[in-house]
Structure formats: C-alpha cells, structure tokens
Amino acid sequence: MALELLAGPIAITDASGNVLTPANGDFAFYDDGLGLCSYDSTLGGYCIVQLDGRAYLRSNKTRAHRYAIDLQRPGEYLAHDSLAEDALYIFEKRAGVVGALLLDGGTNFVVDIQARAVDRYLNVLNNAVRFKPLDNSGSWTNEATLTGAGSGKPTLSRTRIDGVLCLVYSGGLVVFYDAIAKAQYSGNATIGANAGAWYSPKHNVFVAMAANQLKVFANAVRPSALSNPVAETPLAKGKVSRVKVRLTGAAGEACADETIAWSMTGAGSLAFSQSQTGADGWAYNDYRAPVVSIGSATINAEARF
Numbered sequence: 545m546a547l548e549l550l551a552g553p554i555a556i557t558d559a560s561g562n563v564l565t566p567a568n569g570d571f572a573f574y575d576d577g578l579g580l581c582s583y584d585s586t587l588g589g590y591c592i593v594q595l596d597g598r599a600y601l602r603s604n605k606t607r608a609h610r611y612a613i614d615l616q617r618p619g620e621y622l623a624h625d626s627l628a629e630d631a632l633y634i635f636e637k638r639a640g641v642v643g644a645l646l647l648d649g650g651t652n653f654v655v656d657i658q659a660r661a662v663d664r665y666l667n668v669l670n671n672a673v674r675f676k677p678l679d680n681s682g683s684w685t686n687e688a689t690l691t692g693a694g695s696g697k698p699t700l701s702r703t704r705i706d707g708v709l710c711l712v713y714s715g716g717l718v719v720f721y722d723a724i725a726k727a728q729y730s731g732n733a734t735i736g737a738n739a740g741a742w743y744s745p746k747h748n749v750f751v752a753m754a755a756n757q758l759k760v761f762a763n764a765v766r767p768s769a770l771s772n773p774v775a776e777t778p779l780a781k782g783k784v785s786r787v788k789v790r791l792t793g794a795a796g797e798a799c800a801d802e803t804i805a806w807s808m809t810g811a812g813s814l815a816f817s818q819s820q821t822g823a824d825g826w827a828y829n830d831y832r833a834p835v836v837s838i839g840s841a842t843i844n845a846e847a848r849f
Contacts, residue, residue, distance in 0.1 A: 546794050547718075547733050548766040548849065550749060552759035554597040558587060564599055565756040566591065569699040569714075569740020571608040572753065573621060575637060576746035580753065583608030590640035595751070597758055603640030611635065613659040613700055615707065615723060622646065622660060629655040632680075647680050654680065658700050659709065661723045668711055670695055673721055692732045693719050701742035705729070710743035712750070735761050765793040767802060773843045775831070782835040784815075789845040790825045798825030803848040810841035818848070 556564050564584050566572060572582035580593035581602075589605040607626035614620045614634075623635035623642050632654040634643035647654055657680070659666040664675040667684055671693040674684035694713025701710045707724035716736040720729035733750075735741060741752035743763075750761040771790045779785050791799040804827040805818045815830035831843060 546766045546768070547735050547750060547761040548764050550760045550762050551595075552752075553754070553757035554595075554759070556593055556597050556599055556753075556756050556758060558599055562586075563756050566593060566599065566753065567608045569738070569753065570610055570697075572740050573611045573613075573699075574701060574742035574744065574751050575619070575621075576744055577619070578637060580742075580751060580758070581611075581637060581640075582753075593758070595758065595760065605640070609635070609642075610655070612657050612665075613702065613709070615659060615661045619702075622657075624654050624657070629653065632657060649680070656684065658697075659723065661707075666723060668698055668700070668721070673726075687726050688721070688728060690719050690721065690728050693717060699740045699742060702745060703743055704745045704748075712738065712741035712743075712752075714738060716741075718750070733763075735759075764801065765797050765799045767791050767799045767847050767849055768794040770804075770845060770847050773845050779831065779833055781833055783833055785831050785833070786828055787831050787843055788826050788828045791821050791827065791847050792825055798823065799847075800825065802827075805846045805848050806844070807846075808841055808843045811839050812841045814843070 564586050566582035566584045574580050578592050584591045587601045589601055590603045591599045592602050593599040609626045610624040612622040614622050621635045621637055623633050625631040629652045631648040632646045636643050656667045657665045667674045671690040672686050673688040675687045694715045694717035698711040698713045703710050708729050709721045712718050716734045718733040720731050722729045735752055738752040738754050743750055748763045752759045769792050773787050773789050776786045791802050800823045802821045803818055806814050806829050808814055812833045819827045821827045
C-alpha cells in the first residue's frame, strides 16, 4: 500500500540554513529520543537531524560509522569500525561515541551485521534474512525468505512490537520481520525511492531521507480513488436511507480514518456534513427524502486529507 505523505520534502540544513547532505541510510538511524542520527562531513561528525530538517553536531568524528540495532538492549545500537569494518562496538547514541568492543577480526569482518538479536546476528539482502552466531563465525545462513521485498540491503528499525523489525528498501518497499519467531510479520507498504527510511514507534510514522531532504509518511494508505455515493436501500418519499462511499488506495486497498465531506443539491437533506471512513474504507451518511415529491436530488462526497 502506498502511504500518505504528511510532511516534506523538508531540506536538511545547519542552524544557519545552509543545505547539508548527511550520509545515506547505511550510516544513519532514526531514534525517537534523538531524531535522525547521521554523519555529516560538512559539520564534521555525528549529527542529530530534527524533523524540521535542522541538523546539529553532537560529536566530532573524522569518519562515518555503520550502525546495527541492538535487540539485547532496548532502544540502543552498535557501531561498526569506521575504516576497515574489522570490529563492532557498543554505541553511545546520546554522546555519539563508541564504547566497549564486542567483536574484532580481519578487514570486513563485521561489514554485513545489521542487528544483534539475543542469540545471533542478522543481515537482510534482497528477500533473504540471514544469520550468524554471536561470535560471527562461519558464513551467513538463510533463516527466512521474505515476500514483497525489494532489492539490495534495506534499512532496519524497531516497531511497537517487541522483536519485530521494519525493513525499508531503497526502492520504497516496506516489509516486517519478527526476529523472535524468525518469520515475516504481516503488513507491507511503499513510500517511494529513498536513501534510508525508518519507522517511528512513538509517532507511528515513517521518516525517510532522500539526498538532502526529509519526508514524513503516515502509517496509513494514501487515498487514490473515491467511489460515487450509492444508497444501501431504495430512496423513498418521507423515508431515511443510508448512503455510502468508499475511499481506496492505488491498489484498491481500504483507506481508514479519513474524512469525507458531504454536500447535496435538490430535494431532501443529509444528516451529516462529514463522516469518517472505517477500517473497510466505507463512510456513511443518512439521506432524508421529503414527504412530498418536489424533484430530484444530487448527493456529492469529497475526501479531505
């Protein structure tokens, strides 16, 4: 389902309004307590980008880190070695510094690690979820195959459900994976091309980065089509009949919790000036026909979003 754009594109700038281009999703993550956390070469280090697009330097760094979600520590992250990818560290996201060493090895030893679960490391490539043991030995082994996935390596973020990860591909496809059950989780969406995108559990939105801009998407279907009003029962003089319309997305999926504005011309009246769509995309109103026939009536509906 295509998601509804709430805000953006918003230019990412420094405090003086100069446009910046933070590192792509490989070198960034979104955290509800901080914002979009990313390396920026112009500011010279680890930066926090607010949802209004303003970026502020948090710690000086000469190189960008890749990050991994740490499911062993709620809300926390790990950082890759920023040069040879030969080590993995605890990351202190608030200060923007690396902490204790977890793994070390040869060049590119940790390059593919995207998340640490309780019992293994995880990596996602195309439609394959792969794992390695916590000593990072051996080769990556498939543990699940995703349906509706995109190509390449997605960005990963937490969701409101413990252990369920949100995977967003650069082409815009969104799928979910339960790292505890080791199986794909229900739901899918699309937000369009991006350089990194993440789900915000606090706000129930998706935050996407594309070059030097931010976009914020609602976790709701973007409306595409509204049906004509139809009567559920035949219209009759002096009677009240329920009328309805259905709002859907580009793929015909239901658009829930959207406002429908109603109006009419001619004989009779409507009970409501607006109503909300339900989980099935339908919105309802009551048409009151006059007791005496005095001509025709035209009922109109319009989605407001």
